[in-house]
Amino acid sequence: MTWDPKEPWGKKSDPLEAALKQAKTQFTDLIPSGGLKNLLPSGGVRNILIAGVLILLVWQSVFIVAPDEEGVVKRFGVPVRTADPGPHFKIPFVETVLQPKVEKLFRVEVGFRTTQQGRQQRVLQEALMLTGDMNILGIEFIVQYKIKEARDFLFNVADIDETIGKAAEASMREVVGKSKIDEALTTGKAVIQADTMTLLQTILDQYQSGVQIAAVQLQDVDPPEAVAAAFKDVTNAKEDREKVFARMQAEREQQAKQYRAEGAEEAQKIRSEAEKDLEIILAQA
Incomplete structure (x- = not known):
């Protein structure tokens, strides 16, 4: 082995280390002799830029949750915590906040749809149901709900309105299938609404949807x-x-x-x- 005075143990230089040193040298050559300050404009323009950057950092660091909202903080798309109404801090450019309306009463229509002109159009595929005494009824109803757990509401179910609509339709079919047609048309409506609401809430709790059913209201019950x-x-x-x-x-x-x-x-x-x-x-x- 030939002895090299620069390498007392005869060890060759690391190519990765050499590449890093070369990159550092090239980056140093790009920076002016006066440092980064020379890259910024002088005088008032520099102060304006600095103030703008500070304002941006503050704007990205503070958020306010309204009284009828609940904040859900995401870090790289993953929910990490919730926030009550009031001002809060977050990591700028790293954390984002979703603020759903937890006091708002949402509405889902089943068996019909309201058009932009305000007219109601029946959806037969959803509305037609079979009673316990083998009669066919067309049933239109609405479901009203509120957000109970904002994190579950936002991340556990992809399309919450469609999920509630399908679950409500299935619940109503089960309840109506145990009822007689006379009950569905007259005195049994209140019982049908209450039983459907209870069954629907049970299904949505199993999905961990973060939703609280407020009411199930029959709009129209008649034969097709x-x-x-x-x-x-x-x-x-x-x-x-x-x-x-x-x-x-x-x-x-x-x-x-x-x-x-x-x-x-x-x-x-x-x-x-x-x-x-x-x-x-x-x-x-």
């Missing part, structure tokens, strides 16, 4: 147009049957009253004759 005429005939037949039954019951009660009156009169007559016979027997005795 294709069977409306037949349904009307059935309804009229039921009403006629009920009228006939009521008339028969009234006549039966009237007849029963008449029989009771005649029986009471006959009993009174028998008692009178018995008392008269008793008086005769006592007189003879």
